Structures are given as C-alpha cells and as structure tokens.
Amino acid sequence: MSETRKCMVCGQIFKLRAQCPHQRYCSNRDCQRERKAQWQKLKVKSDPDYRENQRRAQTRWSELHPDYWRRYRDMHQAYKERNREQQRVRNSQSRQVAKMDVSVLDSRLCSGLYVLTHAVCGDVAKIGAWIVHLTVISDLPVESLKIAKR
Template identity: 35%
Template structure:
C-alpha cells in the first residue's frame, strides 16, 4: 500500500488501485479542484489548437490551387494515384455485405417487446432478464 498526499488539500490518502496516477483524494472539494484544473488545462490547449487550425485555414486559402498545380507538374504521380484510387473503389464495390439469396424464415418473429433470459451452461435459466424491443426492418420477399 502506498500513501500519497492530496494535491489539493495536502492530506494523506490511499490511492485506488484502478487509478495509477491518482493525485487527489476522494473528498468532494478536492475532486472539484481536480476537475477545475483539468478544465483550465483543456481551455489552454484548445486555444492553441484553434489558433493552429485558423493558421492552417489561412494558408490553405492562400494556396487553394496547390494540389491542382502539383498534379499538373507531376503527371506520373497523378496517374499512379488515379490507378490506386480506382483499385480501392473496385475493392470496396466487390465486398458482399448481405447474402441476397438467403431464404426467409418460415415464421418470422413479429416486432414487439420480449423478455430475454440467459440460459447458463448447465441448462438452468438465470433469474436475470432484460426487456428488449425487436423491430422488423425488412419484410422479406
């Protein structure tokens, strides 16, 4: 067991094993202080990222034709990229997601609410249960 000092109140506390880098005790005021500090840190770093994003947009606006000019100056790059993109598109189209020839069940389950109970390995139904709602999306053929 390690004992640490709280960064807010300075009192000793035993950190939870799930939180390796815990520096604040579990007192409400200390947790409020921790959240306040994290929020301030997020605000500071967000200002930097907003500033960088704004600078990138400005640069992109000034060089709007950069990629177009690059492709015109490097036709081999443009051709290779076009072929690779066509192959990626073809691969995406070739993927079969649904078996359209699958037979429909003889008696489809009607839409509605059901009670779902797990059956344990020994065949005993657990007392735990969930209420689930099943909605038929496709009526079949």
C-alpha cells in the first residue's frame, strides 16, 4: 500500500508517488504553482547566477514589451485608480521631507541682508540639502546699504 501525506498548501491527503519519496505537495495545479514559487524564491535567494539570469530575462522581456503596463492600466481601471490614490498618499507624506536642489522661500522672507549659519539637523537624508539659520542683518534692500568692500 502506498504512503499518504498531507499537502503543504491545501492540506488535503494525497498518495506519494514512488518516484518522489520526499513529496510534500499534491498534484493540484494551485499547489504545484505554489511549490514552484517557493522553489524559485529560495533559488533566487541562494544562487547569485540564477538571480542574475532572472534579472536579465526580466529586463529583456520589458524591452520586448515596452507598452505592457500602459495597456494593462488601460484595461484595469480599478488598478489604475487604486495606484493613483496610493501615490497621492505617498506624495502627501513625502512633502515634509526636503528635496534635493529645491529652495522654497517663505513669502514673509523679504529682500535684505542675511547671515547664513550652518544648522545641524539629523532628520534630512537628502544629498545636497543645506539646513541653515537665517539671521537678519537688515531688512532694507541691499542697494540702499553701504557695505564696506574687502
């Protein structure tokens, strides 16, 4: 009599095939798909050659099908709307972080003479972001001030 085992995916009892004494999945299509996905996940994690080959294959496929995502979004409107809503949420959360190469002036900041002093701030992780203290020397237009030349 053949040995039986419980499937790791669906939990159904199945008969082991004699050729596969360590079989853990039944022959159901979904269970076999899950088995393959688990194998592939482990292989990508443990085998750098396999991982690189998968990356190249994915890049090649993307090059051969450049309009795939545009067509997918056109055919799946709910996906498109959900994506837009998620992007709005991400955008609103990221507005509090300084952006690279962006200078946003407060409308109350008038023309004048200021001293910039470097301020240490550990919260900003953007390359090239300068955090400074502005100290007003004069709020008169620079042209009206007499500044000694060095």
